[in-house]
Amino acid sequence: MDAVEKANAERQKRWVKDQKVGEGTYAVVYRGREAATGRKVAIKKIKVGQFKDGLDMSAIREVKYLRELHHQNVIELLDVFSSKTNLNLVLEFLDSDLEMIIKDRSLVFLPADIKSWMAMTFRGLEFCHRNWILHRDLKPNNLLVASDGQLKIADFGLARDFADPGYKMTCQVITRWYRPPELLFGSRYYSSAVDIWSVGTIFAELMLRIPYLPGESDMDQLKTIFRALGTPTEEEWPGHTKLPDYVPMGLFPKTPLRDLFTAASADTLNLLSKCLIYEPRKRITAREALHHSYFTALPYPSHPSKLPKCTTQLAAHALEEVDGNVTMDSTGPGVKAKNGRLKRKLSSPSDDSKTRSIARRLDFTKHTPHS
């Protein structure tokens, strides 16, 4: 055996693959563990043979960036190995994501909780930007949450470097509702400010508990943005009418954020508005955001371990526990894997999990004396 093959085989032996927990567009995800320590991991198996251009760009980007980035708020890539024609990424195992948490109606978010999630998001993002990496797909579903409550930025399949200013990039990035106006107008020269806009819309979503700017098409997205924040003037955003895909959208008046976010503090709205400034160059940076008074003012951010946790995830665990004894339907082995976490985005909290979350909520109040 070649030295390279041998090294790979050794790596492979370090990890044990257990059951399938999910499926993305280009990968199947398994739960697994480190053989020596039993540490729980996620193994993302990417089939390579199926692409006519070889290793797929998303996989390449994900591996390239995660190999370099090590930060508490960025998902950790523990290892990479190959098996036959598959690429296996060993990632830290994360129980849930912010989308599940936002959608879980049984959870109550305190301002301190939102502040904590925002702090962790900005910390992770500041680290990416400091390393000259744009994420380009921030959304609640890509902010994963560990069992200890730590938030981790994940899914670097669209990420790229931006060290070269004035380098033309594609504007077809970022899921629509989280996409900034400059990209919707077709700007090809953009910066880390695109990620900040996404964080702003996530910030709003955490307060509203529904997507803040849910456009129905790319065109409608601009309208939705302008309806919420007012049509930008030339003074506010110089040159935007010259962008490649600019179209006049009609004049929408500015309504104060306060009208929608009635309960938010002045600091909160100030930071939110700075994330959603039209002119990308004036938008706050991740580094500046971390120094914003929102984060130093009361209430202090909740400790990650005290943040609301998803109940669907608890339900999924329960399912996993009975897995072994219950024969699912009767269609055979494949079914079992599909039941657990695969549908976690769709599943609603069971009655059982509701009682748990109420218990948690009481618990939570007890531990948050500041509020």
Next chain:
Amino acid sequence: MAAETVASPPVPPPKQPLYEASTQFRNWRYSPEQLSAIRASLNAAAVAVIRQTFEVEEPGSSSIVSFLTPDEELLLVKLYVTKITQLCGLFRFPEEVEATAITYLKRFYLRNTVMDWHPKNVMLTALFLATKTTNNPISLETYTTHIPKTAPSDVLDLEFLVAQSLGFEFAVWHAHRALWGLCLDIQNLPDCPSDTRELYDAALKHIRTSRLTDAELIYTPAQIALAALSLAAPELAHQWSISKMPPDAPHTSRLSAETLPSIMDAIKSLITSSGHPPNIDSVREVDRRLKLCKNPEKVVGSQAYLAKKAEQEKKAEEKRNKKAVAVEQAIADGDPFGNELAERRPGLVDYDDDDDD
């Protein structure tokens, strides 16, 4: 309870040098002695294996083979470094692609030998991979139709091996980028000409030359950039170093004022002494001998290759059979997904794994 968070507002940790956190810094830097040792041991191991294979096919046959030496292997690799440059010119790929592909090729041969894998296809694969990792992808079809006598499979067959040999560490820090930063920085020096473009171009030539050497495997991009600038404009480079490292500064800095001159001299002499394309006749001779001493197990279609394939297939078959028996046994026990079983033999519940895809 939340006291720890209160005490530590979400301010990022102090800036750690980014380059020093990179995989390049941690995994791909060597001393010249280490490089020779690695190449010698890869070469020796390959020779031993190939000799053995020859002997199995025909006892006594290996004694007449003249295997390549580590230096000869290196010479061949160097030739293919120059081919990357040619192809990048043909495709008009950005500098980033070229520099990255060259790095990949060099790193590949710190894990493999040319007697196992001929650099021609490895080079084509490294370049194709580099277009993707630097975000300048083109379709494989476009790529191979523009290169004579090249089929898509020549590239695809090796892509995984190349990626694996690189440890899937695709990000590369380049000296030409460091040079760009350096040229912005020297504009603050009093003696700097108002237009640094000419200077930059002159220094860039030296950086391109350095790609033909081991420099990037030994020195940091910043060191190579400074050496290149020093070859182009010695006085300015000197002033810049002094401005960055006053002689009375604490010598904790990595690029300390004391060691810097000797590092600069070493890089400069490396660039001037080995920074030229290899002599075509000597490479041709090496390549001719390589045809006779390459590993037959890696030559698609050869007897040894087929034998190895058959052996691998047999092993896989055995594994599948063993697994099937185990699953059958489990079903017979009436508890195919049993907890107990799952705990005792974790592999068994993994019926959905990739053995058969």
